Amino acid sequence: MPEFSTRFTRRRLALLVPLLTAGLTITACSAPGTEQTPSGDADAAVSTELGTDPITLEMYAETGFPLAKALADEFTKQHPNVTFNVREDQFTVIVENAPRVLASDNAPDIIRLPTMVDLVKDGLLKNLDPYFDAHGWDKFPASQLVQLRLTDGGAQRGSGSLYGMGLGYSVTGVFYNKKQAEQIGMTQPPATIAEFEDLLAKAKAANLQPIMQFNKNTAGINFPHQALQNQFGDPQQIADWIFQKPGATFDTPAALKATESIQKWAQAGYFPKDANAIDYTAMMGEFMKGNGVFMFNGDWESANLDKNMAGNVGFFLFPGETPDAKRVAMSAPNTFGVGAKAKNADAAAYFLNWAHTNDKAREISVNVGGSHPGGPSTSALPAVGEGTVLAETLKASQQLGADNGAVDFTANATGGIFASAITPEMQKLIAGQQNPQGYVKAVQAEYEKELSR
DSSP states (O other), rough: OOOOOSSSOOOTTHHHHHHHHHHHGOOOOOTTTOOOOOGGGGGSSSOOOOOOOOOOEEEEEEETTTTTHHHHHHHHHHOEEEEEEEEEEHHHHHHHHHHHHSSSSSSOEEEEEOOOOOHHHOBBOOOHHHHHHHTTGGOOGGGGGGGGOOOOOGGGGGSSEEOOEEEEEEEEEEEEEHHHHHHTOOSSSBBBBHHHHHHHHHHHTOOOOSSSOSSSSSSTTTHHHHHHHHSSSSHHHHHHHHHHOOTTOOOOOHHHHHHHHHHHHTTTSSOOTTTOOHHHHHHHHHHTTOOOSSEEGGGGGHHHHHHHSTTTTEEEEBBBBBBTTTEEEEEEEEEEETTTTTTTTTHHHHHHHHHHOHHHHHHHHTTTTOOOOOOOOOOOOOOOOSSSSSHHHHHHHHHHTTTTTTEOOOGGSSHHHHIIIHHHHHHHHTTTOHHHHHHHHHHHHHHHHHHHH
């Protein structure tokens, strides 16, 4: 759910692994072991043996996102001496609580990470370089872990030491109600943004809700905003901004054009008129009831939608301005890390490795999490049913990887940017209380404020 998520707190295609993970190289990527500057306990000896002594792993996970708990339960089945004490909170609560929880005397062994930069700067996350070597994570494509690397002291993401692992590696795009899409003449996914906007207008004219999207508590309309931003400019500029590279800015023509489009969509009634009062769970419920032709979301909902909308839901990557435009999409690990004060760090790292390499764990990642399980590029994926939306999201992952088009979520740029700027400013934009230029400048101002702290 991506690092970014709000609930987000919710494959025999062997070719998919290298294709998907190759897509993560839209950001500068160093090979494992290069440009790494380990710090703290990175040189400490670690154990790759689990042993037989009783262990209780403390896990801090995200409410409404069942994958972590499902993996924990399966791990205990395979390793009865290990039990989990799972604490769950909404993503926004984890964002606020993570520093305090990690600094406490009862710090979690495994924690869902809202963002890593500030936590690494404050010495609250364990450097995973020793486990990278001990567990042979060099067999994982380097690009799979690039978003989880930080230079010494957390100065910059995208290179350096490893501080997290993904429990699932997600791709985002557009889900659609097949029956309603047929009503508005959609026989195949739109090839351009203009074609997509034409479908939105047809849906509105047919008295259908064009887009079902939430915007309460956390800005779900940031999904379509970044989908547009990804296509209106160079995605590398977005990646540089997220990775806090010197001179990077959110105040770009692409961001402004995307914001103008979102304002236009809101004014045209393409979003629910009460979007600012709709949370993620309500959005999912409304879409599954048939209220919405389209929904911007991620593959973590594939299994849920296949169950509740069997045969009536499809998925496509958001198109570009021209039919031959490169495919670009938000794609990020559902990131978990090990607390610097974890009492069972070796066992926690063992669990993270198991989640990527064990056949049953990989099956759970696909069927429960709906996302690519990651791991070695030689590992085959669990088989999925033909005609399912899960099969479509996997196909989309292949397309994204082929175009090398994965980019992180803008909400992950800093620890507070999503709560302090993107969400409130997007809510004001949708309500007609903010203009596009003001939105872009407000987000950049908060970014600069946070980086100067």
